[in-house]
Amino acid sequence: MNELRSPPVQTADDVLIRESIxxxxxxxxxxxxxxxxxxxxLARRIGESADDLLAETFLVAFRRRAAYQPTQLxxxxxxxxxxxxxxxxxxxxxxxxxxALARVGWSEPGAYADDPPDDRxxxxxxxxxxxxxxxxxxxxDRDVLLLVAxxxxxxxxxxxxxxxxxxxxxxxxxxxxxxxxxxxxxLEEDR
Amino acid sequence: xxxxKILETYGPDGPSLSDEARQAARSRLLAEITAVTxxxxxxxxxxxxxxxxxxxxxxxxxxxxxxxxxxxxxAVLAVTVLPQPxxxxxxxxxxxxxxxxxxxxxxxxxxxxxxxxxxxxxALPLLGEPxxxxxxxxxIAVYKSADPVNDVxxxxxxxxxxxxxxxxxxxxxxxxxxxSFYHDDTSDMASLTWERRPGEWVTIVGNGxxxxxxxxxxxxxQVVDQPQRVPFQIAIGLVPDGWELRGFKxxxxxxxxxxxxxxxxxxxxxxxxxxxxxxxxxxxxxxxGQDVTVDGRHARLVRTRETWMLTTTLPDGSGFTLQVPRSxxxxxxxxxxxxVRRGDx
Numbered sequence: 173m174n175e176l177r178s179p180p181v182q183t184a185d186d187v188l189i190r191e192s193i194x195x196x197x198x199x200x201x202x203x204x205x206x207x208x209x210x211x212x213x214l215a216r217r218i219g220e221s222a223d224d225l226l227a228e229t230f231l232v233a234f235r236r237r238a239a240y241q242p243t244q245l246x247x248x249x250x251x252x253x254x255x256x257x258x259x260x261x262x263x264x265x266x267x268x269x270x271x272a273l274a275r276v277g278w279s280e281p282g283a284y285a286d287d288p289p290d291d292r293x294x295x296x297x298x299x300x301x302x303x304x305x306x307x308x309x310x311x312x313d314r315d316v317l318l319l320v321a322x323x324x325x326x327x328x329x330x331x332x333x334x335x336x337x338x339x340x341x342x343x344x345x346x347x348x349x350x351x352x353x354x355x356x357x358x359l360e361e362d363r
Numbered sequence: 364x365x366x367x368k369i370l371e372t373y374g375p376d377g378p379s380l381s382d383e384a385r386q387a388a389r390s391r392l393l394a395e396i397t398a399v400t401x402x403x404x405x406x407x408x409x410x411x412x413x414x415x416x417x418x419x420x421x422x423x424x425x426x427x428x429x430x431x432x433x434x435x436x437x438a439v440l441a442v443t444v445l446p447q448p449x450x451x452x453x454x455x456x457x458x459x460x461x462x463x464x465x466x467x468x469x470x471x472x473x474x475x476x477x478x479x480x481x482x483x484x485x486a487l488p489l490l491g492e493p494x495x496x497x498x499x500x501x502x503i504a505v506y507k508s509a510d511p512v513n514d515v516x517x518x519x520x521x522x523x524x525x526x527x528x529x530x531x532x533x534x535x536x537x538x539x540x541x542x543s544f545y546h547d548d549t550s551d552m553a554s555l556t557w558e559r560r561p562g563e564w565v566t567i568v569g570n571g572x573x574x575x576x577x578x579x580x581x582x583x584x585q586v587v588d589q590p591q592r593v594p595f596q597i598a599i600g601l602v603p604d605g606w607e608l609r610g611f612k613x614x615x616x617x618x619x620x621x622x623x624x625x626x627x628x629x630x631x632x633x634x635x636x637x638x639x640x641x642x643x644x645x646x647x648x649x650x651x652g653q654d655v656t657v658d659g660r661h662a663r664l665v666r667t668r669e670t671w672m673l674t675t676t677l678p679d680g681s682g683f684t685l686q687v688p689r690s691x692x693x694x695x696x697x698x699x700x701x702x703v704r705r706g707d708x
Contacts, residue, residue, distance in 0.1 A: 215377025229387035
């Protein structure tokens with residue numbers, strides 16, 4: 173019979189980072205805890221290249237671990253901030269992806285298959301318009317919008333992670349939301 | 364529904380994190396962690412005689428990690444020409460820094476020869492069929508479990524004396540070996556290297572429920588001789604004389620060879636279900652492009668600052684992109700492209 177073991181008690185993220193400065197191997201569990209969430213964020217923005225950017229994000233995080241400020245951020249927002257900075261070097265690729273998705277849509281086979289046909293068409297149109305809207309946004313505005321929408325970061329977390337004033341976060345987000353809403357013509361009837 | 368909710372629900376989605384990509388990214392991180400650890404001034408580590416005698420030499424676990432790093436690097440074909448081998452971890456690279464320009468050898472010295480098929484000598488039949496991954500020197504059989512935590516890796520060991528993690532000498536049915544462990548909050552790993560026959564060393568790495576001494580010893584006794592061809596989705600038939608397999612990824616959908624001599628130039632081919640007919644202007648470092656013919660099929664040959672990139676179709680309608688150093692002549696690029704075949708993966 174297998175021995176029953178108690179669930180492991182996890183060391184807090186910020187403690188691991190602090191310890192990893194003297195014992196680098198202490199950083200490894202952070203990857204296991206957060207890789208999925210960071211990859212999901214990257215994949216929604218850049219597609220298949222997310223695999224490589226995930227590795228790059230954690231390498232950058234590891235190299236910058238000494239600069240981590242636990243008083244400002246939890247680890248996950250900090251990682252999303254690094255991922256966002258990594259993405260900036262691929263902003264053209266990201267834009268191309270949105271434009272391609274706007275042209276062809278991106279429905280997976282079987283996705284929304286249970287929805288009525290009209291709803292499916294509406295959803296597809298909405299997805300195309302969203303992609304076009306994202307492609308048209310300024311990269312800095314898009315960063316803020318997607319950190320809110322896909323990483324669920326607060327204004328304060330975005331301000332800290334992007335190192336910009338919180339007022340700038342608000343203005344960028346307002347502008348991005350306004351432009352996105354304006355681009356969603358398929359929702360006109362709902363307005 | 365506001366814009367944020369709409370984005371959450373209807374915004375673009377992307378591929379989920381595959382086990383291979385997770386392993387590769389984790390391996391790159393682990394390689395960096397271990398390299399930093401190895402170069403740090405940490406005399407208090409509880410090292411064994413073996414470790415003390417070769418502190419800066421890298422262990423199986425590290426080489427496994429480096430293999431992942433090298434293979435991951437291949438996914439970005441835009442940086443195939445490397446000024447130094449990716450495994451030469453000589454300190455943390457600058458985040459976001461530009462790669463230094465490669466030093467290109469003079470042209471005319473490249474002789475193309477037939478590439479040899481790759482075989483893997485062992486199997487663990489009780490664990491089912493493996494997939495394969497690779498690094499600069501090793502081909503690694505990966506026995507995946509339903510839960511990636513419990514993966515098992517197996518490879519012929521070319522450098523049994525290398526070690527960094529604390530190891531302990533151990534006997535496997537009377538044969539010499541050594542074992543090391545890595546544990547953290549979320550994973551257990553055990554690495555066993557032993558001399559299976561005189562002069563023939565093998566390494567097994569067990570993760571999760573296989574991450575114990577008892578488990579890897581049991582696995583070691585199950586290893587059988589079973590040479591098997593490593594299946595690639597795409598294969599290159601001609602490579603420069605003296606070049607060696609650098610690695611492959613995604614069951615051989617990406618395959619790369621390199622010159623073992625500095626500056627370690629390399630070439631890579633990536634198979635795709637549909638050819639990647641991206642506009643020339645989207646190719647990094649684009650300088651010029653021309654239409655050419657490969658095995659009677661249309662192909663696009665693009666010259667960039669550092670490489671040639673050739674994209675074409677295969678008879679089954681799929682396609683590939685080949686990237687080689689600029690030191691090749693256009694005729695040599697086409698000759699290599701004409702030797703590319705769909706594999707047997």
